[in-house]
Amino acid sequence: MPSQVxxxxxxSGRDFAAWTRFLRAYAAVTRELSSRxxxxxxxxxxxxxxxxxxxxxPDRQMRRIDLARTVILSPSGITRLLEGLERAGLxxxxxxxxxxxxxxxxxxxxGVIKFEEARATHVADVxxxxxxxxxxxxxxxxxxxxxxxxLADAGECNA
Amino acid sequence: MPSQVxxxxxxSGRDFAAWTRFLRAYAAVTRELSSRxxxxxxxxxxxxxxxxxxxxxPDRQMRRIDLARTVILSPSGITRLLEGLERAGLxxxxxxxxxxxxxxxxxxxxGVIKFEEARATHVADVxxxxxxxxxxxxxxxxxxxxxxxxLADAGECNA
DNA sequence: CTTGTATACTTGAGGTCGCAAGCATCGTAG
DNA sequence: CTACGATGCTTGCGACCTCAAGTATACAAG
Numbered sequence: 585m586p587s588q589v590x591x592x593x594x595x596s597g598r599d600f601a602a603w604t605r606f607l608r609a610y611a612a613v614t615r616e617l618s619s620r621x622x623x624x625x626x627x628x629x630x631x632x633x634x635x636x637x638x639x640x641x642p643d644r645q646m647r648r649i650d651l652a653r654t655v656i657l658s659p660s661g662i663t664r665l666l667e668g669l670e671r672a673g674l675x676x677x678x679x680x681x682x683x684x685x686x687x688x689x690x691x692x693x694x695g696v697i698k699f700e701e702a703r704a705t706h707v708a709d710v711x712x713x714x715x716x717x718x719x720x721x722x723x724x725x726x727x728x729x730x731x732x733x734x735l736a737d738a739g740e741c742n743a
Numbered sequence: 744m745p746s747q748v749x750x751x752x753x754x755s756g757r758d759f760a761a762w763t764r765f766l767r768a769y770a771a772v773t774r775e776l777s778s779r780x781x782x783x784x785x786x787x788x789x790x791x792x793x794x795x796x797x798x799x800x801p802d803r804q805m806r807r808i809d810l811a812r813t814v815i816l817s818p819s820g821i822t823r824l825l826e827g828l829e830r831a832g833l834x835x836x837x838x839x840x841x842x843x844x845x846x847x848x849x850x851x852x853x854g855v856i857k858f859e860e861a862r863a864t865h866v867a868d869v870x871x872x873x874x875x876x877x878x879x880x881x882x883x884x885x886x887x888x889x890x891x892x893x894l895a896d897a898g899e900c901n902a
Numbered sequence: 903c904t905t906g907t908a909t910a911c912t913t914g915a916g917g918t919c920g921c922a923a924g925c926a927t928c929g930t931a932g
Numbered sequence: 933c934t935a936c937g938a939t940g941c942t943t944g945c946g947a948c949c950t951c952a953a954g955t956a957t958a959c960a961a962g
Contacts (some may be wrong), residue, residue, distance in 0.1 A: 602886035603869050610769045611815035611894040615950095616893075628918085633766065638886035641755035649940055658920050665918085684933060684938045685927045710762050715767065717891045729885050732876045733768040734775075752919060757957085774920085787948080807950045817950055822912060844910040 613713060620709050625702045626672075628666060630655060632706060635691065635699040638675065644691040645678060652691055674698050756792065772872060784861045785831075785901050789814060791865060794850070794858040803850040804837060810848055833857050838900060 618629045633655045638644050647653075652662035664701070666689055669675040674695035680686040691699070718726065781819045786794070790813045797803050805813075811821035824850055830833040833854035835848040850858070877885065 600869065601872070602889060604792070604795075605886055605889040605892075606769070606891055607773075607788065609889045610765070611879070614766075614785055615815070616761065630765065630918090633763070636763075647940085651748055656767050656774070659941065660921080661919055663945075683928070683940085687941075707759070710759065711895070714762070718888065721759055722888060725884070726888050727764055729881060729888075730761060730764040730768045733764075733772055734872070778920095789948090806910085816910065819913080819951080820949055842910085842958070846911075 589696055609612070617706070621702065621706055623697065624705050627698075627702055631669060632699075634665060634669065634703055635674070635695065635702065636707075638689060638691040639699050641697065644696070645688040647686050648689050649686070672698075681727065689729065707729070768809065775864070775872065776868055780865055783864050783891075784857065786857075786861055789816065790828060791858075791861055793824060793860065794826065794833070794854065797848060797850040798855065798858050803855070805841070806845050807848050808845070830853070831857075856882040 614629065619734055620634055621629060634651060637651060637718050638646060648662055648666065648732060649659065652667075655662075657665065666675055670677070674709055676692050677688045678688040680688060680692045694728065746786055757893055773788065780786050780788060780791055793810060796810060796813055797805060807825065808818065814821075816824065825834055828848075832858075833851055835849045835851050837849045837880070839845040839847060873882065
């Protein structure tokens with residue numbers, strides 16, 4: 585393996601190609617997919633991510649704080665993101681009975697519909713961008729490798 | 744892995760784990776590394792990226808527009824980012840003689856020093872975050888896979 | 903020379919995000 | 933019951949980024 589060549593620095597034996605490419609790939613891919621999603625449905629990537637999570641959650645609802653943690657957003661970030669989705673009528677609020685501190689974000693019927701519409705095109709976009717470059721095995725491998733990175737994670741709260 | 748559960752759809756046989764993890768991993772890793780870099784040196788990840796590029800370029804200088812394209816930033820983005828680095832004395836401007844439209848961003852001596860200081864800790868941070876999770880082969884494999892994604896790329900302009 | 907188009911760069915406006923701070927609620931320990 | 937720390941959420945503020953528009957320069961065609 586010709587890993588020595590890139591030796592502007594190769595500090596401890598590894599070079600930084602992976603890290604740099606990771607940053608670049610994110611910026612490039614995100615820009616493309618985000619603008620398509622925005623154009624087609626008026627949703628940001630994170631909006632979509634939130635819709636995915638809510639749609640997959642029991643009763644299509646989640647505590648706001650857990651939602652924030654799973655999509656990796658600060659508490660204030662989730663407040664403002666949901667603000668937009670609420671204005672659009674895609675998500676509603678629901679106070680927790682047993683704990684007045686917590687509020688649930690609930691996917692509305694309109695939200696479900698919107699999500700399914702968006703999913704169709706977004707899935708196609710992702711396919712288009714990645715299919716041509718990765719085989720199924722590579723795709724899975726990529727998922728596996730990325731899955732090892734540290735992510736904050738949510739607990740759950742039964743209804 | 745409960746990845747089948749997520750199979751509200753699995754459209755063309757692939758699930759979206761890789762894509763989702765990609766987004767999450769970026770958000771999580773970026774937040775961590777960025778805050779460390781900020782704390783230790785007052786640089787953002789993109790600041791650092793720009794320093795890397797300039798340091799590796801001939802004469803430690805690049806056309807602003809090329810710089811923007813390689814770090815995947817809009818033209819206005821590069822203007823404002825460099826504004827900060829210029830205020831800090833890390834980067835200077837240099838008008839192109841043969842084409843009055845173009846300006847070069849030049850790494851100053853202070854910029855070189857700053858970069859090398861930052862590199863030391865940043866490399867260590869990246870090592871710490873990734874080393875424990877990936878073998879050398881996996882690391883390279885990740886780099887290779889990510890490298891296939893589409894990136895805008897710059898041409899070059901000799902002096 | 904003049905016109906038109908492309909390129910390099912800057913600026914203004916608007917959106918997104920995190921951090922710090924503040925408020926309300928909960929659980930527990932005294 | 934009261935006090936205190938932990939938790940959930942929101943708001944003010946600033947940092948950063950993009951898009952659209954505007955300026956200046958380059959170059960090629962008429």
